[in-house]
Amino acid sequence: xxxxxxxxxxxxxxxxxxxxxxxxxxxxxxxxxxxxxxxxxxxxxxxxxxxxxxxxxxxxxxxxxxxxxxxxxxxxxxxxxxxxxxxxxxxxxxxxxxxxxxxxxxxxxxxxxxxxxxxxxxxxxxxxxxxxxxxxxxxxxxxxxxxxxxxxxxxxxxxxxxxxxxxxxxxxxxxxxxxxxxxxxxxxxxxxxxxxxxxxxxxxxxxxxxxxxxxxxxxxxxxxxxxxxxxxxxxxxxxxxxxxxxxxxxxxxxxxxxxxxxxxxxxxxxxxxxxxxxxxxxxxxxxxxxxxxxxxxxxxxxxxxxxxxxxxxxxxxxxxxxxxxxxxxxxxxxxxxxxxxxxxxxxxxxxxxxxxx
Amino acid sequence: xxxxxxxxxxxxxxxxxxxxxxxxxxxxxxxxxxxxxxxxxxxxxxxxxxxxxxxxxxxxxxxxxxxxxxxxxxxxxxxxxxxxxxxxxxxxxxxxxxxxxxxxxxxxxxxxxxxxxxxxxxxxxxxxxxxxxxxxxxxxxxxxxxxxxxxxxxxxxxxxxxxxxxxxxxxxxxxxxxxxxxxxxxxxxxxxxxxxxxxxxxxxxxxxxxxxxxxxxxxxxxxxxxxxxxxxxxxxxxxxxxxxxxxxxxxxxxxxxxxxxxxxxxxxxxxxxxxxxxxxxxxxxxxxxxxxxxxxxxxxxxxxxxxx
Numbered sequence: 035x036x037x038x039x040x041x042x043x044x045x046x047x048x049x050x051x052x053x054x055x056x057x058x059x060x061x062x063x064x065x066x067x068x069x070x071x072x073x074x075x076x077x078x079x080x081x082x083x084x085x086x087x088x089x090x091x092x093x094x095x096x097x098x099x100x101x102x103x104x105x106x107x108x109x110x111x112x113x114x115x116x117x118x119x120x121x122x123x124x125x126x127x128x129x130x131x132x133x134x135x136x137x138x139x140x141x142x143x144x145x146x147x148x149x150x151x152x153x154x155x156x157x158x159x160x161x162x163x164x165x166x167x168x169x170x171x172x173x174x175x176x177x178x179x180x181x182x183x184x185x186x187x188x189x190x191x192x193x194x195x196x197x198x199x200x201x202x203x204x205x206x207x208x209x210x211x212x213x214x215x216x217x218x219x220x221x222x223x224x225x226x227x228x229x230x231x232x233x234x235x236x237x238x239x240x241x242x243x244x245x246x247x248x249x250x251x252x253x254x255x256x257x258x259x260x261x262x263x264x265x266x267x268x269x270x271x272x273x274x275x276x277x278x279x280x281x282x283x284x285x286x287x288x289x290x291x292x293x294x295x296x297x298x299x300x301x302x303x304x305x306x307x308x309x310x311x312x313x314x315x316x317x318x319x320x321x322x323x324x325x326x327x328x329x330x331x332x333x334x335x336x337x338x339x340x341x342x343x344x345x346x347x348x349x350x351x352x353x354x355x356x357x358x359x360x361x362x363x364x365x366x367x368x369x370x371x372x373x374x375x376x377x378x379x380x381x382x383x384x385x386x387x388x389x390x391x
Numbered sequence: 392x393x394x395x396x397x398x399x400x401x402x403x404x405x406x407x408x409x410x411x412x413x414x415x416x417x418x419x420x421x422x423x424x425x426x427x428x429x430x431x432x433x434x435x436x437x438x439x440x441x442x443x444x445x446x447x448x449x450x451x452x453x454x455x456x457x458x459x460x461x462x463x464x465x466x467x468x469x470x471x472x473x474x475x476x477x478x479x480x481x482x483x484x485x486x487x488x489x490x491x492x493x494x495x496x497x498x499x500x501x502x503x504x505x506x507x508x509x510x511x512x513x514x515x516x517x518x519x520x521x522x523x524x525x526x527x528x529x530x531x532x533x534x535x536x537x538x539x540x541x542x543x544x545x546x547x548x549x550x551x552x553x554x555x556x557x558x559x560x561x562x563x564x565x566x567x568x569x570x571x572x573x574x575x576x577x578x579x580x581x582x583x584x585x586x587x588x589x590x591x592x593x594x595x596x597x598x599x600x601x602x603x604x605x606x607x608x609x610x611x612x613x614x615x616x617x618x619x620x621x622x623x624x625x626x627x628x629x630x631x632x633x634x635x636x637x638x639x640x641x642x643x644x645x646x647x648x649x650x651x652x653x654x655x656x657x658x659x660x661x662x663x664x665x666x667x668x669x670x671x672x673x674x675x676x677x678x679x680x681x682x683x684x685x686x687x688x689x690x691x692x693x694x695x696x697x698x699x
Contacts, residue, residue: 071493071604073500103489103605194658221646222658228608229599231639234403238643241395253606255599258503276501277601387646388655 175208413586428611429488459588
């Protein structure tokens with residue numbers, strides 16, 4: 035229904051454009067496609083906050099329609115195409131699973147600019163943008179190793195895509211830098227958005243003995259379970275402190291707003307180019323939620339690591355690192371190439387899970 | 392450990408059982424309402440909002456039941472009074488429910504919810520294992536079990552239940568016998584809506600006490616499948632719902648155990664297990680065509696226009 039309302043609104047806006055004349059038509063449309071609901075408390079909400087900031091900054095010059103709850107898969111292509119046809123000048127598709135659909139639609143509409151979040155396929159009118167979430171995951175891993183009494187953390191994962199695998203590896207690397215024997219249990223929920231299933235996964239991990247949770251799914255349900263069971267947890271994509279005031283250690287907060295404003299300005303100036311952008315903590319595309327529920331020394335350590343990552347002194351994926359099977363991946367001092375990270379399809383040593391193929 | 396797993400299974404299975412039971416009664420009256428997902432999410436939104444406003448999860452439960460029931464009236468009016476196509480109307484109800492619930496709950500997103508607390512029976516709750524599993528549950532769980540027993544009695548032991556089944560098998564004959572087909576179907580549809588609403592209330596008050604749009608995440612569809620799976624029998628709905636819940640929770644634990652043991656089991660395979668198990672059981676059940684035919688309401692989905 036939401037989608038229908040938005041589609042109607044979009045077409046009404048188009049018709050309105052004809053009747054009210056040039057003034058309304060001058061506003062360019064910057065459109066957004068969301069995989070979840072804009073108020074999911076996590077991933078999509080973070081994108082929508084970015085959209086709202088864009089609206090506030092450039093609202094006089096652009097409109098920002100959006101479609102939410104667009105499933106990954108064949109439906110995505112239809113939704114993106116409908117957006118493109120409704121007169122968008124720039125379309126942001128904000129989930130990894132929209133990659134191939136975005137590529138297809140972008141090829142059909144060469145005059146429209148597309149930007150796909152977290153993917154790796156670009157084109158002349160298709161840029162990609164991503165955030166170095168793994169920098170935050172590394173900090174989380176270090177905190178987990180300091181705070182866990184049992185030395186085991188639980189990781190609620192969504193789908194075995196490079197983005198998620200990279201996060202798991204970074205977390206384990208961070209934890210191992212503090213406690214070489216730190217263990218990580220991974221549960222694949224095989225969904226981005228299902229509060230019930232995410233809660234079930236959290237309960238399963240806790241019942242199996244982990245005392246710290248981290249998640250790569252979109253809702254606050256795992257945080258809520260952690261709070262109920264009295265263990266500690268990390269938030270994902272948005273600050274989830276409201277769901278666990280005594281539970282959340284920190285959260286990786288996605289702050290896309292500045293990026294959306296920058297790219298929309300480029301569109302308006304005519305300087306928009308297809309790029310593959312991968313910004314990190316230092317660029318402000320992700321920030322760490324306040325370090326809470328931990329002693330001062332752990333907080334100081336986390337802040338120091340964050341500062342080192344920002345200054346470039348520390349790259350989480352710096353050798354020596356072995357792959358899960360013990361074969362060498364990075365030699366001492368060697369830093370991982372971005373290309374390898376973006377296509378990451380293997381675990382590093384210390385992760386117990388076997389990667390689903 | 393086993394106890395903890397069982398508790399999780401109960402929480403995961405209860406909404407499926409509730410929504411499927413309601414749909415079973417609706418379908419037994421010959422009406423196919425595919426809007427379970429929509430009624431469930433409306434129930435979840437109403438329950439959460441009412442609980443937040445009043446501070447009482449019990450008022451939340453009532454609001455969930457009421458919301459689902461009233462919402463199903465829309466389906467009843469369209470399909471029973473206006474004789475619209477049931478399949479199309481049911482699908483529309485789901486889409487409308489998902490959108491409308493978003494509006495209802497919009498101001499309540501991100502608020503920490505009020506969890507419905509379990510009822511503690513003196514002495515009984517202290518029995519090891521059984522006490523914790525059976526006598527320290529929330530009201531909605533007890534209602535779900537009572538409904539299984541009650542609906543089974545109603546359908547197969549009571550006169551009204553017999554009439555309801557007669558309508559579901561042949562509305563024309565029932566009508567000729569002087570049974571009010573439309574009124575009974577309205578009541579059956581509303582009962583289905585109320586049960587789906589209660590299932591929704593369980594989601595937003597027990598399972599994950601919060602409101603997020605779309606939080607039913609397809610459970611209404613699973614409930615619909617359960618009705619067929621159970622070949623329109625209440626006890627089989629209980630069994631099927633718990634089987635589905637158990638396989639779903641079991642696969643999460645299996646993932647962790649496999650990691651501890653260093654075994655490789657693809658998680659996608661494990662995630663598909665509940666559905667695969669459903670298909671296998673369906674094949675076994677439908678092996679005997681005769682019993683399947685006996686249980687299937689013969690007039691299911693067919694419109695009825697009384698001659699005047």
